[in-house]
Each structure stands twice: as structure tokens, then as C-alpha cells.
Amino acid sequence: MRRRGGGQDGRVLDVLALSFPDLSYQLKACFLYLGNYPKDFDINVERLCQLWIAEGFISQEERGEDKTMMDVAERYMGELAQRIGFTKLPSSIGNLRHLQTLDLRTSYHGEISVPNVLWKMEGLAYLYLPFGYICTEGKLQVDGLRNLETVQNLALDVVHVRDLFTLPNLRRLANVRVKEKLKDLTMVNKYILNSNHQLQHTSITIQICDLRSKDELSLLRQLLGCVCLVELSIDGIIGKLPQYEHQLLCPSLTTLVLKYSLLEEDPMATLEKLPNLRNLSLFSYAFVGKEMICSAHGFPHLV
Structure with a gap:
């Protein structure tokens, strides 16, 4: 050196x-x-x-x-x-009360220091958080941002899920990441299934090791009935897909990613009925059964 x-x-x-x-x-x-x-x-x-x-x-x-x-x-x-000189955001950024767009996304996926002052930025309409780990004091607050329309990369181990209920004009909630806490998934469900919100687009990544219990499967069933859910990624054991009535299948879901699901039964009979699914990815032991069979008329929009 x-x-x-x-x-x-x-x-x-x-x-x-x-x-x-x-x-x-x-x-x-x-x-x-x-x-x-x-x-x-x-x-x-x-x-x-x-x-x-x-x-x-x-x-x-x-x-x-x-x-x-x-x-x-x-x-x-x-x-x-x-x-070597990377992403620490100064606390003075909280003084930019009329800033409308804050984009903290970078190609770097490591830990980034973000001061807990975003809640002061009353004019924010578009907030793009880092994809990597956020270092902050306590949990990052975004509550009370009444003008906020878009939030991306909302990791619920960093941001309070309850803050979502204080964002009355939120329309796009992209890449919400739920890690290991069932109560966070419950709160996300409660929010996006609430008829009072303005959401038009929601994408969620669930990283919970084991989702096989009755309560967790029930939460997944509720998610797939959400009219604003567009993308869903599940990283964890499901064992089997939740059972639904055909009319309750998510009409908006375009992308589904399953990883380490350990599905033993052929999931295609259910997945091929998702009316607008365009992208389906099965990674790393998503399916551990013997065979999967797709019917001739299944997956009408799969790319």
C-alpha cells in the first residue's frame, strides 16, 4: 500500500x-x-x-x-x-422542505448512511430509497409526508410500516421488503387492502424463512386478492400454494418470483390461471416435486 x-x-x-x-x-x-x-x-x-x-x-x-x-x-x-469516498447523506438535506424528488438509488448495494430527517421534507412527492442497507438513527421516519406519491425500496426493517397509514396520496409503492417479521406482513396487508388508500401499483418482496403456517398462507391468499398488487417475490418455504376461488385470483399481478418455496405439488394448475401474469421465475428449490404440467390454454399473457 x-x-x-x-x-x-x-x-x-x-x-x-x-x-x-x-x-x-x-x-x-x-x-x-x-x-x-x-x-x-x-x-x-x-x-x-x-x-x-x-x-x-x-x-x-x-x-x-x-x-x-x-x-x-x-x-x-x-x-x-x-x-474510498462513497454514499453519506448530510442531515442538512432535511432543510429542503420544498424538494419534490429525492433519488438515493445507486449501483452500490452496501450500507448507506441516511439521516433520519426525511419526514421534514414536506414537499416530497417521489422518494427512491437505496436498495442496499440503510444506516440511520432508529427507524427511518417517513410519516406525515402528505404529498408523497411514490416510494421505492421500502425495507420494513428500516422504516416503520405504520408510517404508510400517514401517506394519504401514495399511489406507487414499489419493492416493499418484508424480512422475517410476520407482523410487518400483516400490517402491509392491512394497508394495501384498505379501500381508503390511493394505491395503483404495489410490488412486494417477502423474505420469511417459513410461510407454511395457516396464518401465513392466509396472508398470502389475501395478497393475491389485492387489485393493486403488480409484482410479488417470495423467498421462503411455502410447501403448497394457497387455495383460491378463481374469481379471487389477483387480476393485476404481472410478475411472480418464487425462491426456496419447496413446492411439492404441481403449482401450474393454480399459477396458469393468473389472468395477467407475464413473468414467472422459479429459482433454487422453488419446486421439488416430480413434474409440472401446463395446459394448452394456461398463462394467456406469459412472455
Whole structure:
């Protein structure tokens, strides 16, 4: 880390050289692993994190009760990214009371620091939160933003789900992420099934390890009856799809992703009746039965 150079490469090396000795053993290993890639190579962050895990760079001791190895790897990525000048939002942004659009999305999926001042920005109509992990004081508040029409990447382990009920003009709720807490899924259901809201488009990602109980299957059944649900991704064990009457199938659902569902019965008899489904993805043990059969007239709009 003593080498200096000109231009952008030299600046990055200069910054890292000041802090490299202070990195933990794991972070040093993760950083040095980047030497395997050629200059200007586009690195897939998820793939890199997986390689770090495979190499044994990610500490099991840092997982915690509700964290995965990938969570820890992405946190490592965030720490390294911050060393070379990445995404901390200043608290003074809360003073922009009349700002209408705040887009915090980046190609970087690590941890990003966001001050808990968004609730002060009364003029916000479009809020795009980072896809990666958000570091903030407590849970990020978005309550009372009466002009808000669009929210994207709303992770309910970071933002209070109850805040949704204080957003009277919300029309687009994109990529709501529900992780492990059944009560959060219950509250999301309660909100989107409420006839008083203005929602026209909702997409939800559910990451709950096991969804096989009667209560959880009932929640899924309710979701698929929601007229504003357009995209649904489920990462967790279902075992079998909820049973519905044909007329209750979600009329708006265009995209469905199932992962680790462990479906034993052929799901096609149910899925092919979704009237507007255009994209269906089955990943990583979504189906573990013997065969799936699609009828000649099923999936009328599948691309």
C-alpha cells in the first residue's frame, strides 16, 4: 500500500493507504482479493460477496441472530466503499422542505448512511430509497409526508410500516421488503387492502424463512386478492400454494418470483390461471416435486 500514482487510480490508492493498516483482518483480506480483477473490470457485487464467503473471509461470529453470511459480506463491502469516498447523506438535506424528488438509488448495494430527517421534507412527492442497507438513527421516519406519491425500496426493517397509514396520496409503492417479521406482513396487508388508500401499483418482496403456517398462507391468499398488487417475490418455504376461488385470483399481478418455496405439488394448475401474469421465475428449490404440467390454454399473457 505504499505505491503512489497519478489520476484517479493514484487518488484511490492514496486514500486507502491512509487507512489500510487500521482495517480488520477480514477487511484486509477482502480488499486484497480485489487484486484478482483487471483494471476497469465491472465487478458484480453479489458475486464478489459470495466469493468472499467461499474463501472464508467472512466472520461467522459477526452474523448475529437475524443476519446471514451475505448480510455480513455486504456490510464489509459498505465499509470498504466508505474508505474510498462513497454514499453519506448530510442531515442538512432535511432543510429542503420544498424538494419534490429525492433519488438515493445507486449501483452500490452496501450500507448507506441516511439521516433520519426525511419526514421534514414536506414537499416530497417521489422518494427512491437505496436498495442496499440503510444506516440511520432508529427507524427511518417517513410519516406525515402528505404529498408523497411514490416510494421505492421500502425495507420494513428500516422504516416503520405504520408510517404508510400517514401517506394519504401514495399511489406507487414499489419493492416493499418484508424480512422475517410476520407482523410487518400483516400490517402491509392491512394497508394495501384498505379501500381508503390511493394505491395503483404495489410490488412486494417477502423474505420469511417459513410461510407454511395457516396464518401465513392466509396472508398470502389475501395478497393475491389485492387489485393493486403488480409484482410479488417470495423467498421462503411455502410447501403448497394457497387455495383460491378463481374469481379471487389477483387480476393485476404481472410478475411472480418464487425462491426456496419447496413446492411439492404441481403449482401450474393454480399459477396458469393468473389472468395477467407475464413473468414467472422459479429459482433454487422453488419446486421439488416430480413434474409440472401446463395446459394448452394456461398463462394467456406469459412472455
